[in-house]
Amino acid sequence: MSITNFLSTLVAFTPEELKDILSHFSKESIVKNQTLVHQGDVCKFLYFVEQGMGRSYYLNEHGKEITQWFFGVGKFMTSADSFFQQTPSLYYLEVLENTVVYSISKENIDLLFAKYHKMEKLGRLVTIEMLTKMTNKINAIQFQTARERYDYMLSEFPDIAYQVPLGHIASYLGMTQETLSRIRK
Amino acid sequence: MSITNFLSTLVAFTPEELKDILSHFSKESIVKNQTLVHQGDVCKFLYFVEQGMGRSYYLNEHGKEITQWFFGVGKFMTSADSFFQQTPSLYYLEVLENTVVYSISKENIDLLFAKYHKMEKLGRLVTIEMLTKMTNKINAIQFQTARERYDYMLSEFPDIAYQVPLGHIASYLGMTQETLSRIRK
DNA sequence: ACTATAATTTGACATAGGTCAAATGCATTG
DNA sequence: CAATGCATTTGACCTATGTCAAATTATAGT
Numbered sequence: 214m215s216i217t218n219f220l221s222t223l224v225a226f227t228p229e230e231l232k233d234i235l236s237h238f239s240k241e242s243i244v245k246n247q248t249l250v251h252q253g254d255v256c257k258f259l260y261f262v263e264q265g266m267g268r269s270y271y272l273n274e275h276g277k278e279i280t281q282w283f284f285g286v287g288k289f290m291t292s293a294d295s296f297f298q299q300t301p302s303l304y305y306l307e308v309l310e311n312t313v314v315y316s317i318s319k320e321n322i323d324l325l326f327a328k329y330h331k332m333e334k335l336g337r338l339v340t341i342e343m344l345t346k347m348t349n350k351i352n353a354i355q356f357q358t359a360r361e362r363y364d365y366m367l368s369e370f371p372d373i374a375y376q377v378p379l380g381h382i383a384s385y386l387g388m389t390q391e392t393l394s395r396i397r398k
Numbered sequence: 399m400s401i402t403n404f405l406s407t408l409v410a411f412t413p414e415e416l417k418d419i420l421s422h423f424s425k426e427s428i429v430k431n432q433t434l435v436h437q438g439d440v441c442k443f444l445y446f447v448e449q450g451m452g453r454s455y456y457l458n459e460h461g462k463e464i465t466q467w468f469f470g471v472g473k474f475m476t477s478a479d480s481f482f483q484q485t486p487s488l489y490y491l492e493v494l495e496n497t498v499v500y501s502i503s504k505e506n507i508d509l510l511f512a513k514y515h516k517m518e519k520l521g522r523l524v525t526i527e528m529l530t531k532m533t534n535k536i537n538a539i540q541f542q543t544a545r546e547r548y549d550y551m552l553s554e555f556p557d558i559a560y561q562v563p564l565g566h567i568a569s570y571l572g573m574t575q576e577t578l579s580r581i582r583k
Numbered sequence: 584a585c586t587a588t589a590a591t592t593t594g595a596c597a598t599a600g601g602t603c604a605a606a607t608g609c610a611t612t613g
Numbered sequence: 614c615a616a617t618g619c620a621t622t623t624g625a626c627c628t629a630t631g632t633c634a635a636a637t638t639a640t641a642g643t
């Protein structure tokens with residue numbers, strides 16, 4: 214999924230608008246396991262994942278990594294709160310494979326939001342989609358057994374579920390690695 | 399918190415804009431326990447709560463009500479997904495007290511989004527705030543003990559925590575009524 | 584191919600919170 | 614001010630999942 218296709222499917226931009234918008238993004242290749250944002254830093258960029266995948270996570274009181282979200286191909290990856298409010302990030306952001314992204318700074322996206330009403334709309338739509346997915350996660354995790362939670366994982370992240378370390382998935386689903394290992398059989 | 403104040407604190411509208419925007423809302427009084435949206439219906443309105451409170455909930459596989467969110471004074475209340483995509487709602491929406499709201503239809507809000515770039519921005523900001531709160535809920539619920547979850551409830555909904563039936567709060571927090579009752583002592 | 588290191592699986596045991604049922608408390612209505 | 618119906622609390626017992634530790638398997642570097 215290229216960023217051009219992605220933008221076009223949500224809002225009808227003219228070719229000139231698209232060109233202008235794209236010129237504010239820059240393409241980057243990021244090597245596996247690189248950390249893009251550290252907990253406590255202000256997240257400076259929003260990333261569109263063209264290839265590869267990433268995750269956000271935080272360290273709990275015992276210093277254990279808790280995966281907060283996975284970002285696959287065709288999604289925007291960022292520490293949303295930190296990026297949009299320019300406040301310290303609660304999360305680390307890292308890529309889990311060699312990954313190709315289009316990045317845009319807060320200044321540039323604000324510029325686009327201000328310049329194009331349609332871009333503001335796109336921002337709203339993308340945020341609502343994320344909100345819906347968050348809500349789904351809560352419903353899956355809050356009242357379901359460990360096995361059902363894993364089924365949710367498979368349906369929400371089919372492309373990711375088999376490619377990342379077990380522990381990342383277990384912490385995302387709110388269970389221990391051991392439990393997930395037993396379920397997987 | 400009046401809707402005028404609320405709108406003004408997020409985006410700088412001119413008095414004329416505000417007047418026009420407000421003219422698309424209508425004030426309504428809703429009696430305690432009235433259901434605004436049924437599961438399966440398309441949610442037709444977005445409500446700004448001026449007085450009172452409401453909640454969204456769904457029925458799980460055993461027919462038990464699971465509270466999904468509480469909406470207090472100064473918040474927008476709706477079944478977000480259903481309202482914005484005009485799809486069947488996963489949730490019931492009901493008021494828990496006699497409540498005063500300002501309601502706006504999907505057509506009218508779309509009209510305002512299209513007419514005022516600033517309104518689109520407001521929509522984006524409100525959605526991001528909701529996304530942040532959802533994320534907080536996940537973090538609270540996923541890895542914390544029953545007691546810590548209740549502390550989260552008190553901090554997120556201080557005005558609501560003592561005014562609604564125990565069962566509503568327990569299901570919101572992902573625990574049984576009995577457990578919450580034991581904790582509260 | 585051979586280590587070293589990390590990831591996963593397995594086992595034995597512990598416990599927070601669930602379930603079910605009964606008892607108590609509280610509020611609303613005639 | 615009974616009487617009825619909900620909401621909350623309490624008790625006894627149960628189970629899914631956590632914890633900790635060891636064994637096994639996969640991965641990556643030389």
